[in-house]
Amino acid sequence: MPERIINLAEALRECLAESAARDSNVLVLAEGAEDPVPMFGTLRDVGERATAEQVIEMPVAENGLVGVAIGAAMMGKRPVVSFQRVEFALLAFEQIVNNAAKAHYISNGEHKVPLVVRLVVGRGWGQGPEHSQSLESVFAAFPGLKVIMPAFPADGKGMLAAAIEDDNPVIVIEHRWCHYTTGDVPAGYYTESLDGPRRIREGSDVTIVATSYMVLEAMRAADALAAAGVQAEVYDLRVVRPLNLSAIEESVARTGRLLTVDTGHHMFGVGAEIVAQIAQRRFGDLTAPPRRLGLPDHPTPSSRGLVPGFYPDAARIAEEVGDMLAIPVDKVAGVVDDLRRLRGDLPIDVPDPFFKGPF
Amino acid sequence: MPERIINLAEALRECLAESAARDSNVLVLAEGAEDPVPMFGTLRDVGERATAEQVIEMPVAENGLVGVAIGAAMMGKRPVVSFQRVEFALLAFEQIVNNAAKAHYISNGEHKVPLVVRLVVGRGWGQGPEHSQSLESVFAAFPGLKVIMPAFPADGKGMLAAAIEDDNPVIVIEHRWCHYTTGDVPAGYYTESLDGPRRIREGSDVTIVATSYMVLEAMRAADALAAAGVQAEVYDLRVVRPLNLSAIEESVARTGRLLTVDTGHHMFGVGAEIVAQIAQRRFGDLTAPPRRLGLPDHPTPSSRGLVPGFYPDAARIAEEVGDMLAIPVDKVAGVVDDLRRLRGDLPIDVPDPFFKGPF
Amino acid sequence: MDDHASVASEIEPAQLLRLHRQMLFLRMVEEAIAVRYAEQEMRCPVHLSVGQEAAAVGVCEALLKTDHAFTTHRCHAHYLMKGGDLVRMLAEIFGKADGCVGGRGGSMHLMDRDCGLEASVPIVGASIPLAVGAALADRLDKKDHISVAFLGDAALEEGAFYEAANFASLRKLPVLFACENNLYSCYTHLDQRQPSRNLTALPKAHGIRAWEVDGNDVGAVHEAAHEAVTHVRSGQGPAFLLMHTYRWLEHCGPDNDDHLQYRPEEEYGLWRERCPLVVSAASLRERGVLDDAVEDAMRAEFVTRIDEAFAAAKQAPLPEPAAAAGHVYA
Amino acid sequence: MDDHASVASEIEPAQLLRLHRQMLFLRMVEEAIAVRYAEQEMRCPVHLSVGQEAAAVGVCEALLKTDHAFTTHRCHAHYLMKGGDLVRMLAEIFGKADGCVGGRGGSMHLMDRDCGLEASVPIVGASIPLAVGAALADRLDKKDHISVAFLGDAALEEGAFYEAANFASLRKLPVLFACENNLYSCYTHLDQRQPSRNLTALPKAHGIRAWEVDGNDVGAVHEAAHEAVTHVRSGQGPAFLLMHTYRWLEHCGPDNDDHLQYRPEEEYGLWRERCPLVVSAASLRERGVLDDAVEDAMRAEFVTRIDEAFAAAKQAPLPEPAAAAGHVYA
Numbered sequence A, B: 001m002p003e004r005i006i007n008l009a010e011a012l013r014e015c016l017a018e019s020a021a022r023d024s025n026v027l028v029l030a031e032g033a034e035d036p037v038p039m040f041g042t043l044r045d046v047g048e049r050a051t052a053e054q055v056i057e058m059p060v061a062e063n064g065l066v067g068v069a070i071g072a073a074m075m076g077k078r079p080v081v082s083f084q085r086v087e088f089a090l091l092a093f094e095q096i097v098n099n100a101a102k103a104h105y106i107s108n109g110e111h112k113v114p115l116v117v118r119l120v121v122g123r124g125w126g127q128g129p130e131h132s133q134s135l136e137s138v139f140a141a142f143p144g145l146k147v148i149m150p151a152f153p154a155d156g157k158g159m160l161a162a163a164i165e166d167d168n169p170v171i172v173i174e175h176r177w178c179h180y181t182t183g184d185v186p187a188g189y190y191t192e193s194l195d196g197p198r199r200i201r202e203g204s205d206v207t208i209v210a211t212s213y214m215v216l217e218a219m220r221a222a223d224a225l226a227a228a229g230v231q232a233e234v235y236d237l238r239v240v241r242p243l244n245l246s247a248i249e250e251s252v253a254r255t256g257r258l259l260t261v262d263t264g265h266h267m268f269g270v271g272a273e274i275v276a277q278i279a280q281r282r283f284g285d286l287t288a289p290p291r292r293l294g295l296p297d298h299p300t301p302s303s304r305g306l307v308p309g310f311y312p313d314a315a316r317i318a319e320e321v322g323d324m325l326a327i328p329v330d331k332v333a334g335v336v337d338d339l340r341r342l343r344g345d346l347p348i349d350v351p352d353p354f355f356k357g358p359f
Numbered sequence C, D: 001m002d003d004h005a006s007v008a009s010e011i012e013p014a015q016l017l018r019l020h021r022q023m024l025f026l027r028m029v030e031e032a033i034a035v036r037y038a039e040q041e042m043r044c045p046v047h048l049s050v051g052q053e054a055a056a057v058g059v060c061e062a063l064l065k066t067d068h069a070f071t072t073h074r075c076h077a078h079y080l081m082k083g084g085d086l087v088r089m090l091a092e093i094f095g096k097a098d099g100c101v102g103g104r105g106g107s108m109h110l111m112d113r114d115c116g117l118e119a120s121v122p123i124v125g126a127s128i129p130l131a132v133g134a135a136l137a138d139r140l141d142k143k144d145h146i147s148v149a150f151l152g153d154a155a156l157e158e159g160a161f162y163e164a165a166n167f168a169s170l171r172k173l174p175v176l177f178a179c180e181n182n183l184y185s186c187y188t189h190l191d192q193r194q195p196s197r198n199l200t201a202l203p204k205a206h207g208i209r210a211w212e213v214d215g216n217d218v219g220a221v222h223e224a225a226h227e228a229v230t231h232v233r234s235g236q237g238p239a240f241l242l243m244h245t246y247r248w249l250e251h252c253g254p255d256n257d258d259h260l261q262y263r264p265e266e267e268y269g270l271w272r273e274r275c276p277l278v279v280s281a282a283s284l285r286e287r288g289v290l291d292d293a294v295e296d297a298m299r300a301e302f303v304t305r306i307d308e309a310f311a312a313a314k315q316a317p318l319p320e321p322a323a324a325a326g327h328v329y330a
C-alpha cells in the first residue's frame, strides 16, 4: 500500500464524507455547515459525497439544535453535530447530559441515541478563556456518554467512524492543534474500536498517560529522555469514557511510576480519575507517588505574555519525569534545554511544526 | 445560651432572611420565590424581613435568569438564585462557568460576581435520573467558582451567609435529605468561614472524607465501627472548591488509610481528586490503597426495586473500612448487621430518622 | 377564521360521545391515582391532569398512532390518549418491572414506542426540541408522520422553545406545538412570569401558524387540532395550538391544595364550572346522545377496568436491583 | 410614526458632523488594525466593524456615560463610542499589560467600567441577560441609568435572548436591545438560519416596543435610538432597535473575503454604495458643513492620533507570566 500522508482534519473529513455516503441516516449538522472552510475544513465537500439533505445548516441555537439532533437520533438518524469550540456546547449541556446520555436508560433500552458531538479545543493566537477550554472530564462525569479524544489522523478517522456507528452518544474532543498532525491514513472507510488507550512508546521507567495534544508533547519528551537513558512508556488515552485502564495498570506494574498529562485542567481532570484508579488498584506496584500535569487552576489568558507556563510541554514533562526518577539535575537539564532549543524562536501561541508528524 | 434545635432547611431560611434584612443588595431569586412553601420552605418569609423588592420571582428560564443575576451581581447586587434541583441549573451551565466564573478574571479584577446559586440534590420517593444528580465535581472543575456542600444546620447557616458575603460566585449544593438534619443553631446573623473540611470525629485507624449527606452515613458507620474497636476519623469536606486538603493530609499521615464517600458518582467524582492529591502528596504515609465510594456508574433509577445498592450507606462504609483494615469478616459482619437492623423495615426511598440529629 | 377554532364546535355527536368517554376515562384514572396515592405504594412524584382532559383527548383524536408525541412531567393523559397501556402506566408509577419503562422512570418518564409516545421529559421545555428532531427525521425519510410537542405555559419562558420553533419554521417541519395554558407554573401565575400579551404572538413571530381555543371544550380543541394537524401533515410547516385550561389538583401530588390560597377562589370556581366533562356532557345531553344510563354504564365499565389495572399493577413484581445497572450503553 | 424612525432624518448639521467624525474615526481605526494585522503583533482573533459604524455611533450618541453597555465579539466600535480609550483597546489587542483588561482577553473581551462598557462576551447571546441584570440592579437602586445589549442577528436564534427579553418586558426594565442585522452569521445568510418574517416581530411578541431603521444612516439610527432610549429611560420598559447594516470585511480577521463567494457580489456592491460615511458625507456636503478641507483635516488628525496610539500600544510591555494566575478569586 502506498503511503497516504494526510493530517487529522483531512482524515476526519474523509471519515465524515465516507460515513455520510455509506449511510443516508448520517446527518451532518453545524453552524456554517456549508461555509467555504466549514469546521476548519473538516466538513468540506461532505455534502457532495452524500445527499444535500444530509448536510444541515444549524441556526446559532446550540441547546435547541442538539435537542433536535437527539430527537432525530431517537428516530434512527445518526447526527454528527460539530461545534467550533467546546464552549458553544455548554449551552446544550442539559440536552447532552440528560436527554442524550439518559434516553437509553430511561426508556428501558427502547431508545438509542446514536449522536456524535464534535467539540474543538481552541489554543493559541490569543483565544482567551471562553474559546480554549478542554472539558473532557466534565463530559466524562456522565454515565451514558462516551468521550473520545483522537490525537492522530489514522486513529481519528477510524474512531470518528466508530463513533458514528456507535448506538450511544459520543462526545469527540478534538484539539485544534491536533488537526495538523499528519500520518499515514488508510484510504476508504474503516472503523477503529473505541476500546481504550493505545501504547505509543514502550519503556520501563515510567508510564505516561496523556490525552489529545498532550500525547505529542509526551512523545517528544520521551524521545528526549531516551537520549538521557530514561525509557518512558507513553499511552495515548484516546477514550476517556468508558475508561479502560487495564493496559495502563499492567504498564504501571512494570514501571512502578505514573504520570498523567491532561489537555484540560489538572484539578478535577481526567488525570485525577486515572491516578485514583491506579492508586486504588495498583498501590503495591507503585514505587513513587503518581503525578499529574495539566492546566493550572485559572482560566486561559489571551496574551502571549501571560501564556508561558500555562500549557505543559515536553520540557515540563521531561523535568517532571526526571524528578520522579530522581535523575541528577544536570542530566535532565540537558534534556530540557535541548527541548527548549528545539522550539527555537517560535512564538508561544502557534503550534510547533515538530508535532505535525507524520506519525 | 439556650439550645435552639432547628433543621438545616430552617437554618438556611434564617440565614437568607437575616442576610436580606441586613444588606438590601441581597436579592433572592427563585422559580416560586413566593410559593406557600418556597424552595422547601427555605425562602419562607424572607421577603418580610427585607423589602418586597428583594424577592424576585423567576420565570422558568434558567439560562436567562442566571445571566440576569450575574449582570445584577456585576452592578453590586448579591443575588441568591435557588433551584429546586441541580438539574435545572444545567440549562444555565454556560452562564455559570463562563460569565460567573470568569468575569473577575477576564475583567482584570474589575468585575466581581457575588452570586450564590443554591442547587438541591433530590433523593428518594422515585425522583428518577433527572431529579437526583449530585454534580459537585462538575462545577468544581471550573476555577473561579466556589462550591460548598453544607451538611449540618449550624454550618449551613453560617456557610450560606459567608457565601452571600463572598465576592465570588458560590455554588451551594444542598442534599434534600440534609434539609432535615437538626442541631443547635445560633440565633442571629453569623458567618462560617469557607476555608475547608471539618473533622467530625477523631480516630486513628482510617480517614473517611465524605460530602454532604454521606457525612451522616459515614458518622453512623464510624459509631458502629467503634463498637468493634475500629476508630475512624471522619471529615465533612464542606468545601469542594477551593479544595483545601491540609487537615486531611495530616490525618492520613496518622491513619495511613483514606476512604472517600461521594454523594455523587464515584467516577470522576470529588473522591477522585482527593485520592489523587493524597496519593501524590502523602504516598509514603499511606499504608493501604486509598478507596472511594460513591454512586455506581449509571443514572438513578426511580423504582424502590432498583434502588437497593445504589446509594452508599453506613453498612457499606463499615464493610469497606473492615476490608481496608483486614478486620475479621465476622467482626465486621456484626457491625454491618447492626447497622442494617437499625434501619429496620424503613422503605429504601425515605430518609432514615437516625440522621436527623440533633447533631 | 384564520387562527381561531370556530365558536360552537360542529362535531358529530358520535365522535363527541367518544371524546367524552375518553375524558371520563382519564378523569377516573387520575382520580383513582389520587385516592390511592395515600397508600404510599405509588412512590414517585405524580403530576395529575384532572381538569385538563379536553386538551389531551382533543389533540390525540387528531393524531395517528404512528405520529410521535413528546411530553412533559404532566404526561399521564398524553400517554393514555396516544394509545398507551393503562396497566403498564400504573405499573410504572408503582415502580414495577412491568412498568412501561421497567420502573426506571416513574410517573414523569412515561413512554411507549409502540403507540408513538416517544418520551416524557421532566425538565421544562427540554422535550420540545426532541419533537422537532423527530419531525426532521420523518421529513428526511419522507414519512407523513407528524410530531407533537405537548408543553405547558411555562415552557414558553424557556429558550428551548424558541430555538426549536425557529428551526421548525425555517425548515417547515411537520410538528405541532400543543400548549396547555393552565395559567400556572407550580404555584406561580402566568402574570408573574410573563408580560401581558397574547401567547400566540410568540409562535407567530417565528412565522408559525397558531390556533387558539377554549381548552375545556373538547369539540373545539379537536376541531382546532384537526385543522392544525391537517396544516402540519400537508407539509405547510409547523403549527401552534394554544389551549386555555386549568389544573384542579395541586401541581405535584394527589391533593387539592387550594387551602394554600395561591389561586383566587373565584378563579378556581369559574374553571370548575367549565369542567370539560360538564361542557361535553351538556352538549351531548342536549343532543340526546347521553343520559344517566349511558353515563352510569361508562362509569361502571371504567371502574372495573381501572380496578383491574390497579390490581395488576400492584401485584406485579418489583424489578431486581441488578437491573438498575443495565441499559447504560446500547 | 410608531415604530419606525422617520424617513429623512432631521438631525442638526452640527450633530451630524460630529457623528460623521466619529464614524470616520472608527473606520480609520478598524482599517488601521486591518492593515497592521499582517505584522502578526496583534495575536488574537479580531472581528472588525467596517461598514457598521453608523450603528455604534448612532446608538452611543443617545447614551450617557453612566449607562451600561454589554456587547459581543464584534465590540471595538461599541467600546470606543461608549467612551473607551483607544490606546488601552489597542494595547489589549496587542496583548499588553496596559490593555484594558491587562491582556487577559484580547479583542473579544474589551471592557472599561469607567465608561460603562461593562463587558464584551464572545459567546453569542450570552451578554444579553447580563444587560438585563444590570438594568434590574439600576431599577432596584432607583438609578436612571439604562442598559444596552448590543447584539447581532444571530443572537436572535439563541434562547438567551428570549429568556432575557421576557423578563425585561415583565418587569419593564430599562434596557435597550440594539440589534445590528448585518445579514450574516459568519458565512451564513439570515435566510439559512431563520424563517422569513420581520425581525421586530420577535421583541414585539414579548410586549417590547421596537424600532426599525436603516442602520447605515447615522442620523436615522440616532433618531430612532434617541426615541428608544427616551422610552426606556422614562420607565416605560425595554425597547428593541433593529438596524439593517452590512459587514464589509471577513467575519473574523482583517481581510476582505469575498473571493470565497459566500455573498452575492451585487449584495455587497449595493451595501458599499450605502456606506454609512458616504451617506452622512453626502448630507453634510449638501448642507454645506462638510467639504474636502474639513474632511482632510479630520483624516489628518485621526491619522496622527491612531499612529500615536499604535505606537504606544506596541511599545507597551507584555504582562508578566505570573500575572496570569491572578484575579481568579476576588
Ligand SMILES: Cc1ncc(C[n+]2csc(CCOP(=O)(O)OP(=O)(O)O)c2C)c(N)n1
Pocket (backbone or CB within 6 Å): B031, B060, B062, B084, B088, B091, C073, C074, C122, C123, C124, C125, C151, C152, C153, C154, C155, C182, C184, C185, C186, C251
Ligand atoms: C428546567 C426546569 N425548571 C424548573 C422545573 C421545575 N418544574 C417542574 S414542573 C414546573 C411547572 C411547569 O409549568 P408548565 O410548563 O406550565 O406545566 P404545568 O405544570 O402547568 O402542566 C416547574 C417549574 C423543571 N422541572 N425543569
Ligand SMILES: Cc1ncc(C[n+]2csc(CCOP(=O)(O)OP(=O)(O)O)c2C)c(N)n1
Pocket (backbone or CB within 6 Å): A031, A060, A062, A084, A088, A091, D073, D074, D122, D123, D124, D125, D151, D152, D153, D154, D155, D182, D184, D185, D186, D251
Ligand atoms: C454560542 C456560540 N455559538 C457560536 C459561536 C461562533 N460564532 C462566533 S461569532 C458568530 C456569528 C454571530 O453572528 P451575529 O450574532 O449576527 O454577529 P456578527 O458576527 O454578524 O456581528 C458565531 C456563530 C459563538 N461564539 N458562540
Ligand SMILES: [Mg+2]
Pocket (backbone or CB within 6 Å): C152, C153, C154, C180, C181, C182, C183, C184, C185, C186
Ligand atoms: Mg402551566
Ligand SMILES: [Mg+2]
Pocket (backbone or CB within 6 Å): D152, D153, D154, D180, D181, D182, D183, D184, D185, D186
Ligand atoms: Mg450578523
